[in-house]
Amino acid sequence: MMRLVKTVCAVLFALQLSACGVLVVGGMVGGATILADRRTPAVQAIDLGVEIEANSQLSKKFGDSAHIVVVSFNQKVLLIGEAKDDTIKTQA
The missing domain is CATH 1.20.5 (Single alpha-helices involved in coiled-coils or other helix-helix interfaces)
Structure with a gap:
């Protein structure tokens, strides 16, 4: 035992x-x-928050019509992805 x-x-x-x-x-x-990373931890946190919020909003708005990834660096945003038509690209 x-x-x-x-x-x-x-x-x-x-x-x-x-x-x-x-x-x-x-x-x-x-x-x-x-x-x-040369950014301060505060800026890194802000960038992460921007990415999460923007990805969430874009996913809600466009669903399967577009695949868009948001990248934020020093509070500047880059949108990467593909959309079914130009109107979706313009709206994003």
Whole structure:
């Protein structure tokens, strides 16, 4: 019985460690991305917010009629994608 308890504890501990590895690597990648970018963290956050909001609005407005991706850098926006016709391109 004691051996079973130890085995279960070891498995649970190993599962917890695997999650830690993912978090550590994710944190390192995220930190490196912020450090490598010349923009301030505040501007990066604003750009991310602009991208999320614009992508959401464009998706709601055009649905399957267009595939548009919004990229924001230093609060300047670039629209990339394809649309079924020129009116959709103009509206976007």
